[in-house]
Amino acid sequence: MRRVLLAVCVGATVLTACAQHPLVTTDNRLSMAQPHELQRVRLPVTIAWKARDVRATTDLKGPGPFFAVFVDRAPVPAGTGLHTLIDNDCRHQKGCPDLDWFAQRHIYVTGAKRLTLSSLPTSNTSSRTGTDHGHTVTVVLVRQDGVRIDESAASVEFTVVGK
Numbered sequence: 592m593r594r595v596l597l598a599v600c601v602g603a604t605v606l607t608a609c610a611q612h613p614l615v616t617t618d619n620r621l622s623m624a625q626p627h628e629l630q631r632v633r634l635p636v637t638i639a640w641k642a643r644d645v646r647a648t649t650d651l652k653g654p655g656p657f658f659a660v661f662v663d664r665a666p667v668p669a670g671t672g673l674h675t676l677i678d679n680d681c682r683h684q685k686g687c688p689d690l691d692w693f694a695q696r697h698i699y700v701t702g703a704k705r706l707t708l709s710s711l712p713t714s715n716t717s718s719r720t721g722t723d724h725g726h727t728v729t730v731v732l733v734r735q736d737g738v739r740i741d742e743s744a745a746s747v748e749f750t751v752v753g754k
Contacts, residue, residue: 620644621730621745624704631750639705640730640745649702656732656740658704662697663712666731666744673698673737700733711751724751 624639626632638660647657659666659673667675673693681687690700697712711726729746733739 618741618743620743621732623728623730623745623747626747626749628747629749631752633753634711634751635707635709636711636749636751637705637707638728638730638747642704642732645732647702647704651700651702651735653735655734657700657702657735659731659733659737659739660699660701660706661729661731662699662708663726663728664697666729667739669739669742671739673700673733700737725749726751 620643622641622643624641625637640658642658645656647655651657667673673688676693676696676698677688681692693700699706711724713724725748727746727748729744731739731744732741
């Protein structure tokens, strides 16, 4: 009985300590502002987010951070660069990749906290089914060299209706 009581007391102490100093923390610096989760929108659609304690420059100069916006695709993992997405054709072309090359693959790098999209991929990764087109957008932080800074991310799923 003493061992059970001791185990319960130790367990309660550990859990209390974890509540004060959690082993896993949530980085909520980035949050989506629009569209709202599962909102039905028409094109063009403006994606907007908030970035608490993040000083990005809109001209994409300096060390960053900047925002990488992934449309209907998973973002690169933390510590991984956008260069890992470059294909062999691009590697052999002078000036490739550039922002247009990434945009053609539905990846946008910006210093602004909003992005207006006039078109979206025809196929998508949305888990929803139906006649409307569900899309997912994820925003992460990257350095000037395109390497994702940390696990901070904001994501929203929405549906485009009409044409």
